[in-house]
Amino acid sequence: MFKKDAWIKGILLGVFILSAGLWQPARVSADTFPTRPIELIIPWAPGGVTDVMGRLFAEKSLEYLGQKMVVENKPGGGAILGTNMVVKANPDGYTIGLTGGPSRSTRPSAPNYPMTR
Numbered sequence: 001m002f003k004k005d006a007w008i009k010g011i012l013l014g015v016f017i018l019s020a021g022l023w024q025p026a027r028v029s030a031d032t033f034p035t036r037p038i039e040l041i042i043p044w045a046p047g048g049v050t051d052v053m054g055r056l057f058a059e060k061s062l063e064y065l066g067q068k069m070v071v072e073n074k075p076g077g078g079a080i081l082g083t084n085m086v087v088k089a090n091p092d093g094y095t096i097g098l099t100g101g102p103s104r105s106t107r108p109s110a111p112n113y114p115m116t117r
Helices: 004-019 049-065 077-087 101-109
Strands: 038-042 069-073 095-097
Touching (some): 038 049, 049 069, 077 095
Parallel strands (some): 038 069, 038 095
């Protein structure tokens, strides 16, 4: 049986490795990150499963990061609008997105929608 805290630590680590761009040269030293609240964008309406998971994730991240996470719901366009905000955000690790399976299948159905920087 796995521990709940270990699972949450693993999820937090994975999210921040992918969103903070740690494969590039570090722009911020590890001991100062995060210095301000982190924005968690959820491209779905409030009250749904993804929203509840995001809010639980944000609440628990305060314990591990020492900084709060601000949850913003940006529904619309089958998650394209919120996802586009994450894509176009400054790549400093202070904006991350949380979405589900349907948003990954929306992009191929809207090839002319700009989803790049």
